[in-house]
Amino acid sequence: MKIQKLELEFQEFEKNEDPGExxxxxIQYAKxxxxxxxxxxxxxxxxASVRLSNGEIIKGSNQENVAYPSGLCAERVALYAAxxxxxxxxxxxxxxxxxxxxxxxxxxxxxxxxxxQVMAEIEAKSGKELEIIVHAPNGITRIFKGITQLxxxxxxxxxxxxxxx
Ligand code: THU
Numbered sequence: 001m002k003i004q005k006l007e008l009e010f011q012e013f014e015k016n017e018d019p020g021e022x023x024x025x026x027i028q029y030a031k032x033x034x035x036x037x038x039x040x041x042x043x044x045x046x047x048a049s050v051r052l053s054n055g056e057i058i059k060g061s062n063q064e065n066v067a068y069p070s071g072l073c074a075e076r077v078a079l080y081a082a083x084x085x086x087x088x089x090x091x092x093x094x095x096x097x098x099x100x101x102x103x104x105x106x107x108x109x110x111x112x113x114x115x116x117q118v119m120a121e122i123e124a125k126s127g128k129e130l131e132i133i134v135h136a137p138n139g140i141t142r143i144f145k146g147i148t149q150l151x152x153x154x155x156x157x158x159x160x161x162x163x164x165x
Pocket of ligand 1: 061063071110111
């Protein structure tokens with residue numbers, strides 16, 4: 001038996017650090033998207049922006065439902081909108097942020113597992129590393145280069161392909 005350890009890497013920018021124009025622009029679009037959130041049950045407003053290889057920016061926000069599981073997270077709203085409107089463009093970058101007051105200043109936000117799985121699919125589809133920008137209300141910005149840094153050991157289609165042969 002061996003204990004295996006895993007190392008993940010991401011960039012972290014403090015509130016007063018400049019992550020660069022492109023990152024700031026993506027966060028700005030994500031912040032705008034929080035305004036369209038429909039979150040009457042959780043009051044947790046999430047916004048996402050997606051940049052495609054043709055330069056288009058698609059925004060999405062969480063959409064809740066009285067039958068709770070019928071709602072959808074901001075990231076998936078944005079990614080599915082992008083993929084259905086521009087099926088042949090590659091998704092290069094996604095930014096996500098929250099308009100919510102946390103009890104603690106230290107609180108950071110992180111995309112849910114289901115959204116990470118969808119990001120993994122988007123990356124597999126394009127074959128290109130996806131940039132994931134997570135901006136928390138306390139001003140901390142994290143940048144992950146590739147979904148592996150957020151979702152290691154993700155399910156992939158290797159097994160599925162064998163079943164189909
Ligand atoms: N939510 C998102 O939009 N993205 C995430 O990554 C996590 C959670 C939404 C779902 C629900 O509308 C609200 O936040 C509270 O869970």
